[in-house]
Amino acid sequence: MESAAAGLASDLHRADRNYFFHPFTALGDHERNGPxxxxxxxxxxxxxxxxxxxxxxxxxxxxxxAGYGRPEIAAAIHEQALKLPYYHAFASMSNEASIRLAQQLVEMSPVPMSKVFFGNSGSDANDTQIKLVWYYNEARGLPAKKKIIARDRGYHGVTLATAGLTGLKGLHNGFGLPLPFIRHTTAPHRLWQAEPGQSDAGFVARLAGDLERLILAEGPETVGAMIVEPVMGAGGVIVPPPGYYDAIQKVLDKYDVLMIADEVICGFGRLGKTFGTEALGMKPDLVTIAKGVTSAYVPLSASLVSEKVWRAIVAGSDRLGVFGHGFTYSGHPVAAAAALANLALIEKExxxxxxxxxxxxxxxxxxxxxxxxxxxxxxxxxxxxxxxxxxxxxxxxxxxxxxxxxxxxxxxxxxxxxxxxxxxxxxxxxxxxxxxxxxxxxxxxxxxxxxxxxxxxxxxxxxxxxxxx
CATH class of the missing domain: 3.90.1150.10 (Aspartate Aminotransferase, domain 1)
Structure with missing residues (x-):
């Protein structure tokens, strides 16, 4: 006779196969085998x-x-949900938890940042970064600088735009991606990309050369930004060789191309430093965070914006009108409260x-x-x-x-x-x-x-x- 627990498990598995559309899943296998x-x-x-x-x-x-089952984070979520479970951030509306979190994120950033734009996931935060790059260059009178360079094997999300930034063919197949404004350059993956016997310095020079040749081929006047993970995650946990980011930065500066640091995985301690940007000596103009900011207890992401980019956006808004971007859940107070509790816990321990x-x-x-x-x-x-x-x-x-x-x-x-x-x-x-x-x-x-x-x-x-x- 089937036990109550086994019966519940069987029912859950059957219901899952019948109703739950799973992301990043071999769908045929799932229909046969369940969750x-x-x-x-x-x-x-x-x-x-x-x-x-x-x-x-x-x-x-x-x-x-921070690990599973942390009562400190659960308590902060509970308290905020009772006090103020939601309010939007449109039209200058705000809430204390989001204000405190924005201040803390700017203060703890390893490179100078000015403002924080909140979202829900790393995907939408990187999508926001694309739009900020476009708005920034539109405001500067350079509307053609819209191309974004990413790297083969990089992972930056799954929206229409960010799935194309992601340099993994499995995210393009069947979707008609990437979109036309996206380009890819060589990944710093020694195992498969370095020449036999090539030194780190020689490999770095080749990678920087590949990037420069791509920018020149596209036309520097059309390239707005390059997006990079400090250490590449889903593409293989790829650590760039010493000197890589210095060499890349020189190329980007030469052609007036912004750097976006995608810290979604590396941020908040994964590399033994608070940010991957710090661990690898990067100097980005924009920083994307998600995942570890709340230890995933509640969805939250953010796009951190440097003063250089912020001033151009403000000037553009004065000319173009109300800044027309945002989400229903931007600056969600429960998510912000979870993040504050998580960051306090990480520091305390x-x-x-x-x-x-x-x-x-x-x-x-x-x-x-x-x-x-x-x-x-x-x-x-x-x-x-x-x-x-x-x-x-x-x-x-x-x-x-x-x-x-x-x-x-x-x-x-x-x-x-x-x-x-x-x-x-x-x-x-x-x-x-x-x-x-x-x-x-x-x-x-x-x-x-x-x-x-x-x-x-x-x-x-x-x-x-x-x-x-």
Whole structure:
């Protein structure tokens, strides 16, 4: 006889397949196999509706930085919802939580910023940045400077505009993207982009040269901005070589092109510094934040705007009329209250410093555990953000047949070992980006479970004749 709990689980799985349209999901597989229903979480651990427990090595989607089940954040949400659950920010309307948060974000920014425009997700915040670049150049009398340069393998969102900025073909297929104003340049990915034996300095010079040639080919008078993640996330956890951002900045300055730093993943401690911009010595004109600002307890994003850009926008508004952009939920008081509580918690517990220390341990253990595996092409990352990439052959590096879906198989196998990891698109990498509250013992357990999943999958591939070992 089916237990009440099993019956509920069965009903949930059936209802999910019948009604829930999932993002970034193989839809046919989902119709056949159904969901993994998560029912609770504490710290770095998650529970499902069938009694299984998992270490969440991805902090959700790179975002639950303070860990699951933090009463301080829940209490702030509850208190604000009782006091003022909502009010809009149009026509000079405001609320205390959003005012306090905007002030704190400007004050903690690693490069001088002037104003904060609130949104709901990293996607819409980057969409806002595009419009701000266009408005800025329109106000300066340079309306042709509308092209935005992103990088191959970069991830910047899924709106009509930002999905095109994202340099991953899976976000373009079937949608007719990218839109015509978007261009892409080379990713700073040594494994696949550097020439054999090329030094970091030589690789950086080539990357900066690629960018300059692209700007010149398009016409500098048509290029408005370049958008970059400090460390690239979904595209493979790609850390640029030393000197990269200095070289890129010189090219952008030369042709009057703004830099947008997409800090959606790196911001608020992921790299062991409060911002990736700080960790990598960047000098952006605009900064995008989301995810870690609330540890994902409530959706919130923001576009931080430098004084240079702000003054041009104000001047443009005086001429063009009311600034015609914003969202119903811009400056939502409950989201702002959650962010304030989350940032206070991160500071009180020293979680940025802890992320750096746990990250150092994680990278040490990943190298010790995987570097000698014959199918591991690279172990890479920075701070509490890492990846292991698998290759069919190491020297020279050769990719697996994409049809084998090696990283996807490893991610699925990991579930059976009580670990949630993620197979990153357009390659065979698995990622590690756990909550900052992870203990040293949990880091070791996370890496050990990942190795067991890898060993399982490569044993299967060998038995299938797909890998010689």
């Amino acid at each position: 993994l229903v998560i029912t609770g979480g504490k710290g770095v651990w998650l529970d499902d509706d069938r009694g299984n427990r998992y270490i969440d090595s991805m902090a959700g989607l790179w975002c639950v930085n 020293g979680l940025v410093e802890q992320a750096g220390k746990r990250g150092a341990l994680m990278h040490q253990l990943l190298r010790e555990t995987f570097a000698d595996h014959p199918a591991v092409g690279e172990v890479r990352g920075m701070g509490l953000m890492g990846a292991v990439e698998f290759v069919a052959r190491r020297d020279p590096a050769q990719r697996f047949d994409p049809a084998l879906k090696v990283a996807g198989r490893i991610a699925r196998a990991a579930l059976g070992h009580g670990l949630i990891t993620r197979a990153l698109p357009e390659g065979d990498s698995i990622a590690f980006s756990p909550p900052f509250v992870i203990s040293e013992a949990e880091v070791a357990e996370m890496v050990e479970r990942a190795r067991r999943a890898v060993d399982q999958v490569f044993a299967e591939l060998k038995a299938e004749g797909q890998w010689k070992g």
